Amino acid sequence: MRRKLVIANWKMNGHRSMVDQLLAGLQTRLSELSVQVVICPPAVYLDQAQALLKGSPISLGAQNASEHVTGAYTGEISAQMLREFGCDYVLLGHSERRSLYGESDAVVAQKTLAALKERLTPVLCVGESDAERASGKTEQVVSRQLSAAIEAVGVEAFSDIVVAYEPVWAIGTGNTATPEQAQAVHYHIRQQIASLSEKIAADLTLLYGGSVNADNAAELFAMPDIDGGLIGGASLDEQAFTAICNAAG
Numbered sequence: 001m002r003r004k005l006v007i008a009n010w011k012m013n014g015h016r017s018m019v020d021q022l023l024a025g026l027q028t029r030l031s032e033l034s035v036q037v038v039i040c041p042p043a044v045y046l047d048q049a050q051a052l053l054k055g056s057p058i059s060l061g062a063q064n065a066s067e068h069v070t071g072a073y074t075g076e077i078s079a080q081m082l083r084e085f086g087c088d089y090v091l092l093g094h095s096e097r098r099s100l101y102g103e104s105d106a107v108v109a110q111k112t113l114a115a116l117k118e119r120l121t122p123v124l125c126v127g128e129s130d131a132e133r134a135s136g137k138t139e140q141v142v143s144r145q146l147s148a149a150i151e152a153v154g155v156e157a158f159s160d161i162v163v164a165y166e167p168v169w170a171i172g173t174g175n176t177a178t179p180e181q182a183q184a185v186h187y188h189i190r191q192q193i194a195s196l197s198e199k200i201a202a203d204l205t206l207l208y209g210g211s212v213n214a215d216n217a218a219e220l221f222a223m224p225d226i227d228g229g230l231i232g233g234a235s236l237d238e239q240a241f242t243a244i245c246n247a248a249g
């Protein structure tokens with residue numbers, strides 16, 4: 001279902017007392033939510049976050065999941081385990097996973113399948129690098145990343161998937177895409193899905209991520225194909241994240 005959605009990706013940041021403080025603060029500030037808010041803390045804090053968010057409208061998500069169900073995969077965490085710790089969402093194919101940990105389109109597609117089997121909502125991240133944009137390959141790269149997932153799970157499954165467009169050059173750089181640049185790629189993504197199913201495309205929730213902050217969120221979220229944001233750095237700041245959530249509402 002297409003909805004307004006803001007997701008916090010804390011990445012590898014935080015500690016126990018910060019989790020307590022930030023989640024308590026956000027619950028107070030976001031008590032009258034008009035958007036769906038999801039917090040993705042590091043996996044070791046999911047248990048703590050699950051307890052703190054009990055009864056709250058804020059949902060819990062993870063930053064990654066294995067493509068495997070169980071077995072000898074040292075260091076990995078399965079979708080089933082994430083479910084047990086209260087996760088409803090999981091980020092998959094984040095550019096940091098793709099570039100730093102070698103996750104291919106095929107692996108991300110298998111992870112998407114594994115997450116869906118456990119009824120987690122995959123947040124499928126796509127986006128081009130600086131060099132790819134400079135050489136005019138943005139749409140080609142995003143389409144390739146999207147196609148791999150469509151082939152693995154089928155277009156119908158996209159009624160249970162959120163897609164996040166995160167241009168690599170905008171992540172953590174302060175160089176956010178302009179609303180027009182982001183809108184153009186979001187439109188392209190929705191059209192690619194529409195070429196297979198207009199209904200699924202119309203219902204698809206599409207997030208923008210990459211240096212979203214309290215000052216630029218409203219104009220990004222005002223674009224017709226941008227349904228919310230995937231927020232990194234600014235999600236660690238209670239005030240900034242609250243402002244971003246309100247901008248989506």
Ligand code: 13P
Nearest residue numbers: 009171172210211232233
């Ligand atoms: P920043 O908001 O810090 O640029 O990070 C974006 C991101 O990677 C969210 O997943």
